Amino acid sequence: MRILLTALVLLSAPVLAQPPSPPKPESVPKPTSFFRQLQETRSFNSGRPVGATVTPDEQTLFFLRNSATSNALSLHAFDVATGQSRELLTPESLLQGAEETLTPEEKARRERMRMNSRGFSNYTLSDDGKKLLMGLSGKLFVVERASGKVTELKTGPGVIDPRLSSDGTQVAYVREHDVYRLDLATNTERRVTKGGTAEKTHGLAEFIAQEEMYRFSGYWWSPDAKALAYTESDTSGVEKLSIADTGNPAQGAQQLSYPRAGKANARVRLGVIPVTGGKTTWVNWDAEKYPYLATVRWPAKGPLTLLVQNRHQTEEVLLAVDVKTGRTTPLLVEKDDAWLELDQTFPHWLEDGSGFLWGTERNGAPELELRDATGKLVRSLVPPDAGFGGLVGYVEKEETVYFVGGTNSAERYVWRARKGDKPTRVTTGGPALESARLSPRGGLLVVTSEGPKSMRSTVVLKADGTRVGELPSIAKEPPFQPRLEVRQVGKERFPTSLVRPRDAKPGVKLPVIVEIYAGPGTAMVRQSMASHLTAQWMADQGFLVVRLDGRGASPTADAKLRKPKYDFPKVLMDEQVAALRALAAEVPELDLNRVGITGGSHGGYMSALAVLTRPDVFKAAVAVSAVTDWRDYDTHLTERFLGLPDEHPDAYAQSSLLTHVKAGQPMGKLLVIHGTADDNVFFFHALKLSDALFRAGQSHEFLPLSGMTHMVYSDPQVTERLWEHTMRYFKQHL
Template identity: 65%
Template structure:
């Protein structure tokens, strides 16, 4: 359940779907009106994808450090084009457009590619990714299920003769071949002759070759199922057998004639995909299967095949309390153990590790209470700690061996982020491209470390991307064509309560000091995401909501990341305890500091885990939260996926009580328990949190005689990018709070 930290997905009002009523409905109020400027802002917010369309994304420094490549959409359309920024001149030119390739045709995607983009939370069109050959001479650009080779020097593009439906394409290290998955098998294309060769044989929809299974993509952040050997002579690939996995169906309720779309979806306590790793010559032939105790360690979490080390795999046990790092002999499939990690609650995955270097490999651990990077010898023995737990590592960037320096994104304050470097395990030093003040910054680094690309956003500025030298001297800026917001949010950051929860508060821009106002809490509260960020973009919609007469608050309580392993693991075996109580306590603590908070009029809204929290608040703490909007909520954790749910709640056969107290149905069925006014919103085509979650909750509330409203979103998934839908959804959300939290 990986979520954008401050995104509430949009929704669609289908006229045929009336609210569900379980008792006499209150008289419908007339539609609440907004001012013309508020209407204009919401329209702009939706059409510009939160004012992010038209900003540079996916920057990549070429090996010669002379060029920075990046993608950029149009101001009001997410059709992305490929650009090149010249480091010497500071000039930017357009390299390639989707229109030039398609020549008037429409972009089409296979069901597998659509699902992959859903897992990666990609809603853009046109060029959504590109590959750069190791020498930097060529680009590999996928579009509409086909592949195009671009010569950087001439700009010439050539369609590779792969056939349609190409997934996960990548150059070999020598740039002479391109590998990819098509029709459930791995293929190789020889660039010089533009000739395709099948590598694996016999892949089917139920037994795929080279594709990452659902939980690997959705929960492990492992989006690939195949890997080149460093010499390009072999390929490692996964075989994912889902024949024993429960099949769940999605039907387009507006078009029942199209039939159902079935997917293998593993629910807690039930069968997972059986995944094994094979090594095969790049020319095809016999597969050597890698050997490990798959009964004890069924999850293949990470695979790397580096130049400086062996083919390496990380495997986990079912509950993710133990994992082993194994070196693989590709010739025999035999493995040898490098290290074992254990945790009483669960282990966090970091796909950037292991990083093989001359001295051995870098390793990620939380053994000492927080994210830490260690240097280990080639046999797995600990050499020394490079990045200490208190440094606040959130994303590994690069290790420069000559300088013995680690670069990473993060920092000790969870509400901020910067690019840092640490030499020889010493004190971290922030690397900033001429920027100052509190901000959210994330950086990338060239192979030699001479050039940086840093994205910068602050409480008063939208994201900008700077190119700089290693000492922080700014070279230039990747140009944006985005529409800029018409205002800067009025955000206050503070820490509240005895536990010092990080909090943000947005007031109406025309608020009168001392005037009591209703409060809306924007919540996520899950163990993978924080919502309090020093970012203007994060609070634009909050300001729009606030200007309609509300205080908008966010709190990061126990269970959220970035405040140490113990803080995050407070939710172990219980999602319904400290997560909700911390939100309630934070509201009370905020009221003690801010006299304008009206504790008699507090609402709460969220999406996904945040939707679960909102519905939980309406069911369990209606004394605090007087109205709620729950978007795409997980209702019964027995119905979510294995890898996420069992990590936190354990196996249902071993901990049935954890699932019982964490289920919304437990509280919905209690007829003596009151319910705050609740609006449920859910996409009918959601293949992450299935629509039946909300239907189960609605049914339980209906049978318990509890009035609520349900807005089904016809044909929409967990990620809802349509601008009109976004606009209508937020109108509904605000009308709900205006009806129930008004004086």
């Protein structure tokens, strides 16, 4: 991440209709160490195990863990037989005291992945379980498990996305815009692809794939380790936008290929090349009709498979590839009147290549299907009414699927379904949010869980639910427990959460702060202690802090509620207002005459929209990293919701904040906060909004964060000052 620790500058718009009185000294929160603790402990998650991987023999489980106040991850091993853990490898031992460094390309990739950890941010276990591949500070290391021998690989500089071949004899990676491979026996590298440039990269996922499709790789090993499939991403026709570090004017501007809505995307094609280099066989599909290469799979048995989408994201085709000729054969076609959701888990090919698992919403809600090798439906494994949330694993010999989900959007559990029977829970207790990984043989489950009164913990279970042990945590615990209440309100059963001050008195009305994101189909209300720590700090300043989900947050909701098209901002805002009023009907302490709202990214957009279009409800907003005009945001996400600008200009006009900025029109108080180095929602979004408000004579405040990216809460000091300023603003205006 490109973080510059420079001073924050607070700018107020010169035109103020009625300048607000300065807050009384006692109304401003005193400086607190809570946010410094929050950042130094990565929200009290440092020291908790992550990235668990089970060996093929199910005897050992590897995981990453850092110290309680560090973000540098080291490698640990859990012995299944004894339940004991030990540290295997640390970043310090490999770097021998040298400082860890990251290339600009790797920093950008981590920004897309929302990753702020250091050290061993990831690792790979070979298919036979004998080797570990570790990446650190642009260098690669291979660990032989039997002997413990560590070998530094002789790669050139700037290695990105390293991965072992299936037979564990080679490593592939990207550097200098091309795909390389290194032979482990001789520790020598060879350039596989040639001709890659900054504007025509080989083996790297383009911006849209990383940011919106969650496809972070651009190359794939063949199962026999003799070939590689790779993308060529040509951004020469993509509009170039500049990011300048205004606090460092001598540094110059950075040029980025950024496809704004309605404009040109990167042109992406897929090729297959021998690992020894040579001629590329290009894969053929109708790229004019289906320009988005969404997903690529090359299973151990089964064809090289790719999923391609049309520009409107209303139709996609799953294709099997003949790698000798590049010809493709359709396996299935999916269509949706609104848009198709992507899940990089699918297709999940069976070990024998006889078929694959497929996720679909064809029947109104998420569903898991089993299909044969030709794409023909065999049967439904998880029905649409089960609340399927994600695949954990499939045990073929038992015809048993494990998945996470449930019909309550505020909770998530691990479920098991045998041979198409009704799903049953693997775990007990709750409320909780669970995620899981299944071992390759299906004998072990690694379940991570958190709840309203507990932080994240990870246990190892046998597939039948019998407990094996727990991965040890050395994390610091938060200094308080949120006073969290989760309920469904109104006849619509809106999911809501409420955090009260710890010294709140029954019956005493308090001002309200709504925390919002409200992307279509996104749930904010969660039975989670970790996600409400900041809310409790805010509440203790004398507020009731609430989160409100629309009906579309439920995985089993009607498709039109889950996928509001074209007028989605109004639909989502109306749902927020209805949920707020329904909650107030049950909680009389909510003072609906004093309601503020805040959020980041899409939540920042909704916060600004709230005070512009519903000042009767929302009196003040703090909008962080907000989109101002959707014509200035990226193609894949924007066009999914609004269509193409030329085809639906009214949808873009009504969704733009600028449309709702009018002279003399009532609006709530607004504080705009934005990082100057944001390469996702560019800083000019905030400038456009502030300029429009200024010209309309509308009072507002503007806080630019010098050198900060879209991840504005990544620096402890900045985070502390941001929240202090946010609460000062709400105390002043509510």
